[in-house]
Amino acid sequence: MYQIQLSNRILAASYNGMQDDEPRDLGAQPLHLMLRDWGLDNHDLVEVSTEQLTHKQVQKARKGRRMTLKMMQKEHFHEYMHRELFNYAKGYDGQWEDPNKPIQEQLRHSK
Numbered sequence: 001m002y003q004i005q006l007s008n009r010i011l012a013a014s015y016n017g018m019q020d021d022e023p024r025d026l027g028a029q030p031l032h033l034m035l036r037d038w039g040l041d042n043h044d045l046v047e048v049s050t051e052q053l054t055h056k057q058v059q060k061a062r063k064g065r066r067m068t069l070k071m072m073q074k075e076h077f078h079e080y081m082h083r084e085l086f087n088y089a090k091g092y093d094g095q096w097e098d099p100n101k102p103i104q105e106q107l108r109h110s111k
Contacts, residue, residue: 029086
């Protein structure tokens with residue numbers, strides 16, 4: 001709840017971007033596991049992003065802070081869509097297998 005005072009009148013309004021009954025923190029997301037499997041940290045993602053991501057946005061996304069659809073769509077790699085990175089996104093499939101697993105394995109063994 002916030003109030004704005006204009007001359008002698010006080011306007012009171014409440015702002016709530018989400019429904020009160022929706023949880024905001026949803027635990028570690030598939031994005032977190034994927035970045036871990038690739039051996040990437042938040043800085044790596046921010047550095048190569050063409051979407052002007054910030055470290056704070058990436059950290060919130062990894063920890064499971066509920067994000068808007070627009071923000072979820074920023075968080076993707078070439079083949080990844082938001083439905084593969086967030087377990088609360090429409091179309092999420094918990095059985096989805098990352099098609100890039102062989103590349104991850106090769107990178108892990110080359111280090």
